[in-house]
Amino acid sequence: MSEAEVHDVARRGRVAAVGLATATRALKDAALLSMADAIEAAAPAILTANASDVETARQDNTAETLIDRLTLTADRITAMADGLRDVANLADPVGEVVRGYTRPNGLRISQVRVPFGVVAMIYEARPNVTVDAAGLAVKSGNAVLLRGSGSAYHSNLALVQVLADAAEKAGLPSDSIQLVPGTDRSSVSHLLHARGLVDVVIPRGGAGLIEYVVTNSTVPVIETGIGNVHVYVEATADLDMAEKIVVNAKVSRPSVCNSAETVLVHRAVAGEFVPRITSALQAAGVTVHGDPAFAGQSGVVPASDEDWAAEYLSLDMAARVVDSTDQAIEHIRRWSSGHTEAIVTRDLEAANRFVAQVDSAAVMVNASTRFTDGAEFGFGAEIGISTQKLHARGPMGLPELTSTKWVVYGDGQIR
Amino acid sequence: MSEAEVHDVARRGRVAAVGLATATRALKDAALLSMADAIEAAAPAILTANASDVETARQDNTAETLIDRLTLTADRITAMADGLRDVANLADPVGEVVRGYTRPNGLRISQVRVPFGVVAMIYEARPNVTVDAAGLAVKSGNAVLLRGSGSAYHSNLALVQVLADAAEKAGLPSDSIQLVPGTDRSSVSHLLHARGLVDVVIPRGGAGLIEYVVTNSTVPVIETGIGNVHVYVEATADLDMAEKIVVNAKVSRPSVCNSAETVLVHRAVAGEFVPRITSALQAAGVTVHGDPAFAGQSGVVPASDEDWAAEYLSLDMAARVVDSTDQAIEHIRRWSSGHTEAIVTRDLEAANRFVAQVDSAAVMVNASTRFTDGAEFGFGAEIGISTQKLHARGPMGLPELTSTKWVVYGDGQIR
Numbered sequence: 001m002s003e004a005e006v007h008d009v010a011r012r013g014r015v016a017a018v019g020l021a022t023a024t025r026a027l028k029d030a031a032l033l034s035m036a037d038a039i040e041a042a043a044p045a046i047l048t049a050n051a052s053d054v055e056t057a058r059q060d061n062t063a064e065t066l067i068d069r070l071t072l073t074a075d076r077i078t079a080m081a082d083g084l085r086d087v088a089n090l091a092d093p094v095g096e097v098v099r100g101y102t103r104p105n106g107l108r109i110s111q112v113r114v115p116f117g118v119v120a121m122i123y124e125a126r127p128n129v130t131v132d133a134a135g136l137a138v139k140s141g142n143a144v145l146l147r148g149s150g151s152a153y154h155s156n157l158a159l160v161q162v163l164a165d166a167a168e169k170a171g172l173p174s175d176s177i178q179l180v181p182g183t184d185r186s187s188v189s190h191l192l193h194a195r196g197l198v199d200v201v202i203p204r205g206g207a208g209l210i211e212y213v214v215t216n217s218t219v220p221v222i223e224t225g226i227g228n229v230h231v232y233v234e235a236t237a238d239l240d241m242a243e244k245i246v247v248n249a250k251v252s253r254p255s256v257c258n259s260a261e262t263v264l265v266h267r268a269v270a271g272e273f274v275p276r277i278t279s280a281l282q283a284a285g286v287t288v289h290g291d292p293a294f295a296g297q298s299g300v301v302p303a304s305d306e307d308w309a310a311e312y313l314s315l316d317m318a319a320r321v322v323d324s325t326d327q328a329i330e331h332i333r334r335w336s337s338g339h340t341e342a343i344v345t346r347d348l349e350a351a352n353r354f355v356a357q358v359d360s361a362a363v364m365v366n367a368s369t370r371f372t373d374g375a376e377f378g379f380g381a382e383i384g385i386s387t388q389k390l391h392a393r394g395p396m397g398l399p400e401l402t403s404t405k406w407v408v409y410g411d412g413q414i415r
Numbered sequence: 416m417s418e419a420e421v422h423d424v425a426r427r428g429r430v431a432a433v434g435l436a437t438a439t440r441a442l443k444d445a446a447l448l449s450m451a452d453a454i455e456a457a458a459p460a461i462l463t464a465n466a467s468d469v470e471t472a473r474q475d476n477t478a479e480t481l482i483d484r485l486t487l488t489a490d491r492i493t494a495m496a497d498g499l500r501d502v503a504n505l506a507d508p509v510g511e512v513v514r515g516y517t518r519p520n521g522l523r524i525s526q527v528r529v530p531f532g533v534v535a536m537i538y539e540a541r542p543n544v545t546v547d548a549a550g551l552a553v554k555s556g557n558a559v560l561l562r563g564s565g566s567a568y569h570s571n572l573a574l575v576q577v578l579a580d581a582a583e584k585a586g587l588p589s590d591s592i593q594l595v596p597g598t599d600r601s602s603v604s605h606l607l608h609a610r611g612l613v614d615v616v617i618p619r620g621g622a623g624l625i626e627y628v629v630t631n632s633t634v635p636v637i638e639t640g641i642g643n644v645h646v647y648v649e650a651t652a653d654l655d656m657a658e659k660i661v662v663n664a665k666v667s668r669p670s671v672c673n674s675a676e677t678v679l680v681h682r683a684v685a686g687e688f689v690p691r692i693t694s695a696l697q698a699a700g701v702t703v704h705g706d707p708a709f710a711g712q713s714g715v716v717p718a719s720d721e722d723w724a725a726e727y728l729s730l731d732m733a734a735r736v737v738d739s740t741d742q743a744i745e746h747i748r749r750w751s752s753g754h755t756e757a758i759v760t761r762d763l764e765a766a767n768r769f770v771a772q773v774d775s776a777a778v779m780v781n782a783s784t785r786f787t788d789g790a791e792f793g794f795g796a797e798i799g800i801s802t803q804k805l806h807a808r809g810p811m812g813l814p815e816l817t818s819t820k821w822v823v824y825g826d827g828q829i830r
Contacts, residue, residue, distance in 0.1 A: 021774070022772065103792075103793060107782055107786060109793075117774065195629070199804050214610070214633060215633050218629060221635075245829060252829070356436075357437065359433075359436070362820070362821040363821070363822055364825065365822075365823065365825065366826055366827055366828075367823055367827070367829075368830055370829070372823075377518075377821070378524075389614050389615070389635075390614075391805045393818050393820065403804035403805070403808050404808055406776060406777040406787070406809045406810075407770050407778055407780075408780065408782055408786060408787075409766075409781065410779065411781055412653070412660065412782070413781075414663035414667070415785040
């Protein structure tokens with residue numbers, strides 16, 4: 001795709017954004033429900049398109065786990081439709097007054113949530129992100145440009161056609177939901193340089209994709225989701241609780257960004273806890289990559305700096321014994337990706353210090369790192385988990401898809 | 416400066432940021448008061464350094480207005496010191512709980528303001544920005560990297576030495592306040608690529624500087640301050656009020672970003688208002704660049720697209736007659752930089768439509784655009800005026816120099 005073609009798509013999005021910004025909640029919710037019904041009704045065509053993507057992926061010898069992520073079924077389509085219905089039930093973030101006051105000179109000032117305008121989502125493999133992102137964009141009054149993976153191109157094309165058509169029939173502006181055409185990387189690059197046409201780019205995917213987007217974009221980016229996550233078992237920890245939390249944080253869903261990758265154990269409890277957590281993790285199928293203190297345990301692989309840096313996203317866990325809470329914090333400061341870290345402790349001072357000094361989007365005391373999640377935080381929907389400090393940090397809900405505008409009423413005031 | 420040298424400065428800032436993040440308000444305020452006293456005490460040395468910058472600027476035939484911005488006096492040093500004392504009196508944004516609640520599973524979740532970490536300020540000419548930025552950074556718990564203009568290098572060097580020394584003696588970490596050494600553009604470029612070392616870059620200056628920073632930075636940027644600002648005089652406007660507002664918005668301080676650059680007049684009142692506002696503006700020394708409807712007035716220069724696009728920052732104003740509020744909104748949508756626009760009207764529906772459909776950081780009804788300002792909004796201090804939609808939009812106060820962190824307390828919860 002040429003730059004002109006991609007920027008034309010963005011320009012159509014800008015026109016749609018004008019109407020979307022003032023669409024009522026009633027209209028947006030009606031559109032979401034129509035979109036849900038439409039993808040269920042169009043399931044046969046969507047499944048056919050998806051089958052052709054899956055066929056190509058098989059011919060390319062794609063890994064089975066990726067094929068599973070790519071594959072749609074009737075049940076998965078119903079789940080996507082139900083997701084849209086859930087979004088219809090959420091509060092509308094647009095129009096919320098964030099702050100408001102009257103100045104001594106009588107000016108009435110309020111800061112009001114407004115949509116960004118045009119949001120571009122760049123993502124990998126799973127076609128359900130297409131539906132999710134379209135739903136969240138509609139609800140927050142943003143026009144959306146969807147750039148999924150080339151491997152899901154036909155699935156995304158079929159889904160967006162159905163979604164866009166249903167949204168327009170329900171009364172939303174045309175081009176509210178658009179697929180960025182083309183499957184080559186140049187179309188991504190053109191999107192990233194559409195400054196003034198696209199208000200924000202949100203990449204969702206692996207480290208490579210996110211790095212590419214952040215390094216190349218002149219449009220503002222919200223970074224999401226790399227998680228090198230730590231659990232620190234402090235000297236006073238309840239070791240039963242610590243074992244439960246470490247195993248849950250690692251094993252309950254190893255492929256997601258809030259799963260733990262490293263356990264740090266205070267030397268004072270290492271004698272008891274190192275053999276115990278090693279066995280428990282191994283019993284759950286985990287390969288432990290340990291420092292010298294762990295390496296004495298049977299089956300433990302010696303850890304190197306690569307292990308401290310790794311976001312395994314698999315049944316592997318790095319493990320280290322530390323001399324103090326300060327050393328644990330220092331280890332986290334050096335190796336963490338700033339997503340989530342947890343401490344297990346009964347000591348108030350240690351908990352306070354850990355919370356104050358660990359610089360991550362979420363810091364947990366006596367809870368599994370798996371709770372860093374939009375649904376678990378009560379947001380109802382999640383756009384992703386931001387690991388940057390600008391605009392949004394941690395799980396992002398609908399309000400994080402908005403900006404604000406200052407509205408000032410006077411009766412002739414001048415300076 | 417080599418990249419390694421600039422990144423070493425950033426790395427020292429990161430170390431300082433760890434201590435700054437947990438500094439108490441009492442400590443930060445004491446440091447601010449010491450910094451204020453110190454620059455007053457060091458006034459002779461600062462003035463000597465400044466005199467050498469001014470001398471060089473004169474040899475380079477720098478324009479008199481720029482030399483005025485560059486020049487320090489004993490009074491200006493006292494004003495900068497008083498600015499630091501004012502910042503000491505402001506509330507500390509760090510530690511504010513933005514949201515907090517308990518989930519059904521008993522997890523206690525709160526979102527707490529924390530400093531960004533390391534903030535880089537890139538700015539032009541005026542040495543007072545050095546003192547301002549250092550004060551706001553200290554108060555918000557951020558380490559700051561200051562990269563002023565080459566023309567103010569000796570002044571900035573002298574100021575930062577005094578400020579950094581006073582901050583350290585008061586108990587803040589060393590390297591809390593640093594000048595980025597060197598005066599060539601390569602040091603700016605190295606700063607903009609210090610991703611992972613610098614958390615946010617804030618450029619303050621002209622369009623060229625801001626464009627350079629936004630296009631080249633891989634560090635997140637907060638864009639500030641370009642203002643192509645409009646005042647729309649609607650058909651029902653009180654024309655006395657309209658005249659006062661237009662003249663004030665243009666004339667009270669033409670060189671700042673919230674001053675108006677274009678007046679749009681509804682055709683229904685053009686017969687009376689066009690001659691009236693033309694005379695009033697001309698009487699105040701303004702050159703009017705008008706569309707054909709204005710061009711009939713004596714002394715009006717015909718306007719071209721360049722005038723609709725211009726941020727004059729001078730005693731020039733573009734002027735156009737429009738057929739409707741829709742056409743006024745369309746003109747603004749096409750030409751505005753998204754800073755501030757105002758409507759003068761007595762019609763509720765027109766006011767509502769203008770507020771809803773104009774996509775700018777601030778929208779005023781019956782007030783001068785000059786009110787888009789941190790002090791006028793009651794913030795006490797202003798970092799700049801953001802014209803982007805991510806993170807901060809409009810005047811930025813101390814809270815806009817912070818991020819947030821999610822803190823979660825449990826008693827053993829797992830998923």
